[in-house]
Amino acid sequence: xxKLVVAASLAALMAVLATAAWGSTRGSNKVAAPAxxxxxxxxxxxxxxxxxxxxxxGPAASIGINQVHWANFYKNSYNRTHKTKIKFVNEDTMxxxxxxxxxxxxxxxxxxxxxxxxxAVGPAGSNEVKATTGxxxxxxxxxxSGSATNTQITLDGTRTGYFFRTVPPDSSxxxxxSAYITGKLKLKNVYIVDDQEAYSTGLADEVQxxxxxxxxxxxxxxxxxxxxxxxxxINKIPRSAQLVYLPWQLPPKGQAFGQxxxxxxxxxxxxxxxxxxxxPLFSKLGSNVYDSFFPVNPSDKRVxxxxxxxxxxxLFGAPSYVATQVVAGAIDRACKNGTASRAEVRAQLKKTNIxxxxxxxxxxxxxxxxxxxxxxxxxxxxxxxxxxxRVA
Amino acid sequence: xxxxLFFGELVSGLTLGSIYALIALGYTMVYGILKLLNFAHGxxxxxxxxxxxxxxxxxxxxxxxxxxGWLVVAIMFVVGMLACGLLGVGIERFAYRPLRNAPRIAxxxxxxxxxxxxxxxxxxxxxxxxxxxxxxxxVGVKSYHIGNNFFISNLQILTIAVSIGLTIVLALVVSRTRxxxxxxxxxxDRDAAEMMGISIDRxxxxxxxxxxxxxxAGGIMFGLVFGQIxxxxxxxxxxxxxxxxxxxxxxxxxxxxxxxxxxxxxxAFATGYLPGGSVYANLxxxxxxxxxxxxxxxxxxxxxxxxxx
Numbered sequence: 001x002x003k004l005v006v007a008a009s010l011a012a013l014m015a016v017l018a019t020a021a022w023g024s025t026r027g028s029n030k031v032a033a034p035a036x037x038x039x040x041x042x043x044x045x046x047x048x049x050x051x052x053x054x055x056x057x058g059p060a061a062s063i064g065i066n067q068v069h070w071a072n073f074y075k076n077s078y079n080r081t082h083k084t085k086i087k088f089v090n091e092d093t094m095x096x097x098x099x100x101x102x103x104x105x106x107x108x109x110x111x112x113x114x115x116x117x118x119x120a121v122g123p124a125g126s127n128e129v130k131a132t133t134g135x136x137x138x139x140x141x142x143x144x145s146g147s148a149t150n151t152q153i154t155l156d157g158t159r160t161g162y163f164f165r166t167v168p169p170d171s172s173x174x175x176x177x178s179a180y181i182t183g184k185l186k187l188k189n190v191y192i193v194d195d196q197e198a199y200s201t202g203l204a205d206e207v208q209x210x211x212x213x214x215x216x217x218x219x220x221x222x223x224x225x226x227x228x229x230x231x232x233x234i235n236k237i238p239r240s241a242q243l244v245y246l247p248w249q250l251p252p253k254g255q256a257f258g259q260x261x262x263x264x265x266x267x268x269x270x271x272x273x274x275x276x277x278x279x280p281l282f283s284k285l286g287s288n289v290y291d292s293f294f295p296v297n298p299s300d301k302r303v304x305x306x307x308x309x310x311x312x313x314x315l316f317g318a319p320s321y322v323a324t325q326v327v328a329g330a331i332d333r334a335c336k337n338g339t340a341s342r343a344e345v346r347a348q349l350k351k352t353n354i355x356x357x358x359x360x361x362x363x364x365x366x367x368x369x370x371x372x373x374x375x376x377x378x379x380x381x382x383x384x385x386x387x388x389x390r391v392a
Numbered sequence: 393x394x395x396x397l398f399f400g401e402l403v404s405g406l407t408l409g410s411i412y413a414l415i416a417l418g419y420t421m422v423y424g425i426l427k428l429l430n431f432a433h434g435x436x437x438x439x440x441x442x443x444x445x446x447x448x449x450x451x452x453x454x455x456x457x458x459x460x461g462w463l464v465v466a467i468m469f470v471v472g473m474l475a476c477g478l479l480g481v482g483i484e485r486f487a488y489r490p491l492r493n494a495p496r497i498a499x500x501x502x503x504x505x506x507x508x509x510x511x512x513x514x515x516x517x518x519x520x521x522x523x524x525x526x527x528x529x530x531v532g533v534k535s536y537h538i539g540n541n542f543f544i545s546n547l548q549i550l551t552i553a554v555s556i557g558l559t560i561v562l563a564l565v566v567s568r569t570r571x572x573x574x575x576x577x578x579x580x581d582r583d584a585a586e587m588m589g590i591s592i593d594r595x596x597x598x599x600x601x602x603x604x605x606x607x608x609a610g611g612i613m614f615g616l617v618f619g620q621i622x623x624x625x626x627x628x629x630x631x632x633x634x635x636x637x638x639x640x641x642x643x644x645x646x647x648x649x650x651x652x653x654x655x656x657x658x659x660a661f662a663t664g665y666l667p668g669g670s671v672y673a674n675l676x677x678x679x680x681x682x683x684x685x686x687x688x689x690x691x692x693x694x695x696x697x698x699x700x701x
Contacts, residue, residue, distance in 0.1 A: 059622070061521045097520060098624050196671055222671045228618045228625070229408060232663035233670045235400030252522035256619045259528055263545045263617075264400070265535035281524075 038140015038342025042115055044335035047085045050327050051111035051141070053104065053122030053132070054320070058094035059225075059250045062279055063316045064124060067146060070317030071121055073306050074324040084335075086328050089114060093123050096225055096250045101131035108132035112139025118334070119143070119327040119345045121320060125249055126150030126199035133159045142346035144327050146320030147294075149173060149275060150202045154370040164349055164367050166322040167294045168376030170199070170247075173274060174206035176378040177292050180392050181243060182214045184380075185270070191219040191241040193233065193257075195248045203247040203274055225250065230260045243270040243290075251279035258285035278316050278381070278388065289383040290391075294319050295376075297362030298390075322360055326352050395541040401664040402657070407548045407617060409656020410555030414610035415633025416640065416648035417562060418480075418603030424579045424643040425599050427496070431503040432483055433607055434630015435510035440476040440608025441621040442514065444468040445523050454526035461531040465616065469554075472612050473605035480604025481597045489593070507630075514623040522622045525615040551613045558609060559649050562602065566645065571598055579643070607633075628674075635681045641694020650692055655680070 052071055055064030071088070079085045091107025104123050111117050112135050120143040123132055129148045136143050137159060144164045151169045153159065181187050190211055194204035204220065211218050219241060223233055225248075234257075237244060244261070248254050254277040261267060262285075272290040273282050283289055296303070296318040303315070330348035334340035354365040363375045381388035415437055422430045447468045452458040459467075487506045491499045527533060527547065535545045566572040577585040578595045586592050614629070615621045632655055640651025655677055662669035662676040669676065684691065 058520045059522055061519075094520065098627075224671055226628070228614075228620055229404075231404040231407065231618075232401055232660040232673075235397055235404060235660075236664055236670070239396070252524070252620055255524065259533075259619045262528065263533045263535060263547060265537065265543050265545075 038346065040115070041339045041341045042118070044084075044118075044331070044338055044340050046083075047087055048118060048328070048331050048335065049089050049114070049116040050086055050324065050331070051091060051107075051114075051117045051120030051122075051143075052088040052324075053091045053093050053107050053111070053120060053128070053143075054124055055095035056090065056092040058092075058103075059096035059252060060124065060276075062251050062281060063147075063276070063314075064093075064095065066314045067122075067124060067317035067320040069310050070146075070306065070321040071324045073302075073309070074321045074328070077302075078325075078328055084332070086331075088121075089117055091122075093125075093128055095123070095125045095128060098226060101125075101128050104128040104132050105135055108135035112136060112141060117141065118331050118340060118342055119349070121146065121323045121327055124148065125197070126153055126202070127197050129153050129159070129163060130198060133163070137162050140342040140346070142327075142330070142342065142349045144323040144349065146317065146323040147275065148199070150199045151206065152202060153198075154372045160370060161346060161350070162371075164326065164352075164371040166319040166326060166361070166365060166373065167275070168378055169372055170203040170206055170274075172376045173292050173378045174203060174210055176380055176392070177207050177245070177272065177274075178210035178214065180290075180292075180380045181211060181245075181272070182216060184392060185243070187216065187242045187270075189217045189238075189240050190243050190245060191221070191237045192245045192247070193237075194220075194222045195225045195246075195250075195253070196222050197225060197249060199249060199276070200247045200274075204245070207245060207247070225253070228253075228256060230257045231264060234261055234264050234266060237266075237269075239266075241269060243272055245272045246277060247274040249276035251277050251281040254279075255281040255285065258282070258289065262286075275316070275378075279314065280386065283381075283383040283388045284386040285383070287383055287385075291381045291383075291388055293379050293381055293388070295361050295363055295379060297360060300360050300362070302360055318360055322354070322365060325354065325360075326365065329354075396543075397664055399542045401660040403542075403544050403548055404663075405657035405660030406653060407551050407656070408659060409636075409653035410551050411610045411614055411617075411629070411652075412632050412636045412655050413555055413649045413652025414558065414606045414613070415629060416636035416652045417559065417645065418607045419634050419637040420640070420642055420645060420648040421575075421599050421603045423637070425575065425582075425596055426488070426492075426499075428488065428499050429503065429634070430483075430488075430603075431500075431630065431634075432487075432506035432510060433603065434626035434628075434633060435507050435514075436476050436480055436483070436604045436626070437607040437611040437614075437629055437633070438514060438621070438623065438626030439479060439510060439611070440472045440604075441611030441615045441625065442518060442523070443472040443475045443608065444612035444615055445525065445621060447471045448525065448530070454528075454530040457530065465531060468612055469609060472608040476608030476611075477601040477605040480600035480607075483604075484597060484600040489596075507626075511624060511626065518623055520623055522620045524620050527616050527619060531616075547617045551617050554609065554613060555649075558606060559645075562606070563645060565602070571595070575599060632677065635677065638691055639681060639684045641691030644691070644693045644695075647691055647693035654692075 054067045093104035124147045126148040149170045151171045192204045194200040270288050278293045296315045333348040334344040356364045366374045380392035382391045418433045457464045487502045537543045574590045574595045636651035636655045637648045640647030659673045662673045
């Protein structure tokens, strides 16, 4: 009888914990900004400060550093060609670390309390955007991300007028991905593994729904972002699955998954990542690897100049170049009379208009009322000899 | 019944369990001798993984190793185990020995301090980014299959075999050598052992050496099988190793191995079969720990302690 009571108590405890864990992934946080948020005027001076939130270190450092390089690439070219100068106030968000989004929130608070900062670039992850909204919005700061693609973060109304992005949303990415899987690859059996983060589950939901609507058999599972052992979940993936879709943020995790797939004799199964895995760590897994990625004009002269300086081919951070360009442009316009407030910078962010001819993305950069770009296509890439080559 | 999934999870569970078992052995030996929960043990495992990684780099890296891949692996194990063995001895000498006669809470806090010190030192020295062993390039991972259902890779075979082999060696050391006899005597009654002429300090140092060397082997095996290591990898692994030691019966060497395999199998089968298992496998692992405490507080192979009044 005693053992029965113990077993029943354990079952109840587990049910409560599982419910709590499930519940914790749901819900949203509405954040109200004070009526006068960011209305304080500051002298613009010769040097203007922009907050730069990125994963300088941590599991996502490989893509974070690339973003930082691109942002600095814009800053340096701006400083060479303008009388006024810009400088970054750097905040390391440590995306994907064991601390969750705590570092990003700390960074956002620091930027908010620094009166010299008039606008911010970043953060990189959609979860980080959600977590930092309170601090940034409370301080009246407008922020522009070069990689946060979760569809809902611009649609839920929580950060409208404060948040903008220079990448298309996942609704666009999911359409490109599902169209390629069914149209070009003509696959009938796909398995999706998300990493439980807002970005990942949102994109996975959309791709799953679109593939199912096209008659594809779709399996679905999730892993924790802290996980390194994927063998148990790989065993669950049916051998009939022709492609495993990984909408993840951390390239080292994508690399580990692919290596463990090979180790279990599943090396011929196609793998497709999302923009978060657009990295050599993932492309070098082999010719079975595909990825989707933001629009970037590869023939732009600035791409060649960047590659010359950084000896690399990674374009992940290119939208962060554009994000920096957007923030710097808004500050310049707001500072025309020598003073500016964060509210004025936000108003100028809304009016951004970079024509296609001068845009690194190869398309005009204008924002709709939600903060999304008006034009938003996504590209599909295939790994050829370890390098991603655009195929659609 | 999906036998392919069943055998797959069985092999995954045994592989993971092998690593947990090696960590659990260190916990159980130190507890057996000193009645101390050495919470820094998981971080010694992390240091072992990094030493293995740096040895690999020193020997030319996975792409162009100076000697054959398997010899590199052997050298990684030898150097990693020696280095961590010495680290364990150093930790005992400076963090625990001065507190040997202090109230039991003092060395426990000291152990937590050492754990945080090692974690942060690793973050400072090696950064928070992931490091890849690139095992594919180093030794070429092959998978073998029997029929259509049973798949196992050469690295999984290596991990299970090394774990069992090291456990057998440890059991022989403890049961067949003079030092092992001294360890057993110290574990049974430290004061009496000292009166019989056993050097307690030396026995304790040797115990830390052995436990830490085994943890290093576990860390290197993790890097080889799962590909990547990072500065904070010791925390969860240490917690699982500790859980394995408790489930098996802390202080019992066979219990630690049994506990390790049980935790590994629970994790793998939870991932494979239970709802939400792939994300919340740890929920099931620690539910097992709580259940074990409630039903059999001394663990599977542990013996109840009789309190003298």
